[in-house]
Amino acid sequence: KAGVTQTPRYLIKTRGQQVTLSCSPISGHRSVSWYQQTPGQGLQFLFEYFSETQRNKGNFPGRFSGRQFSNSRSEMNVSTLELGDSALYLCASSFPAPGQGDDEQFFGPGTRLTVL
Amino acid sequence: QQQVKQSPQSLIVQKGGISIINCAYENTAFDYFPWYQQFPGKGPALLIAIRPDVSEKKEGRFTISFNKSAKQFSLHIMDSQPGDSATYFCAAPGGAGNMLTFGGGTRLMVKP
Numbered sequence: 001k002a003g004v005t006q007t008p009r010y011l012i013k014t015r016g017q018q019v020t021l022s023c024s025p026i027s028g029h030r031s032v033s034w035y036q037q038t039p040g041q042g043l044q045f046l047f048e049y050f051s052e053t054q055r056n057k058g059n060f061p062g063r064f065s066g067r068q069f070s071n072s073r074s075e076m077n078v079s080t081l082e083l084g085d086s087a088l089y090l091c092a093s094s095f096p097a098p099g100q101g102d103d104e105q106f107f108g109p110g111t112r113l114t115v116l
Numbered sequence: 117q118q119q120v121k122q123s124p125q126s127l128i129v130q131k132g133g134i135s136i137i138n139c140a141y142e143n144t145a146f147d148y149f150p151w152y153q154q155f156p157g158k159g160p161a162l163l164i165a166i167r168p169d170v171s172e173k174k175e176g177r178f179t180i181s182f183n184k185s186a187k188q189f190s191l192h193i194m195d196s197q198p199g200d201s202a203t204y205f206c207a208a209p210g211g212a213g214n215m216l217t218f219g220g221g222t223r224l225m226v227k228p
Contacts, residue, residue: 004159031214043160043205043218055213090159094214103214104150107159 004093004108012114018079021111025072025093032074033105034066037088049074050096086115120208122219129226135193137222139206146209151180151191154203196226
């Protein structure tokens with residue numbers, strides 16, 4: 001079974017631009033979560049989507065948004081990029097069991113975003 | 117959103133030695149504590165996980181010890197190998213759904 005795929009793998013943008021990152025979950029997985037990884041802040045939760053609905057949101061400004069499509073693929077968007085948005089953006093998918101918060105999350109390789 | 121504090125930040129161990137990484141959490145409401153392993157250029161991968169109804173879980177050379185009263189859990193890597201060199205993250209559920217709160221990470225280097 002193919003793993004989680006993320007595109008693009010690398011991206012360079014300038015301040016003020018916007019960017020869209022894509023994530024294709026493992027076939028059959030319906031939950032997609034996004035995380036930001038930086039050397040200073042570590043791994044931080046951005047948001048989670050399940051059945052096209054945002055189920056949870058981390059403590060990030062409104063410039064960060066996402067969505068999920070009917071095939072469970074997900075995109076995240078960052079508008080008005082700032083230098084501090086430079087990070088590895090990771091997507092994780094899981095096949096959630098109803099009522100449980102302990103579903104194994106499978107991470108993709110991430111998209112490395114550099115903001116100049 | 118609860119915090120998870122992880123130590124040490126970095127660890128150097130000789131081949132064959134024991135690597136020990138510790139984590140402490142705040143919120144007692146949650147009942148699932150995973151450890152993730154991340155190699156350079158890769159996303160984190162689940163290594164081992166524990167529920168607090170047991171005090172220890174062992175999978176091969178990897179063991180989680182859990183102390184519910186102290187709100188602490190640790191990862192022990194026995195007979196550490198150079199291939200274990202990676203960054204390790206502990207985590208705990210941080211809210212509804214599948215949200216995870218991660219510790220700061222421990223960069224492990226196992227010297228041959």
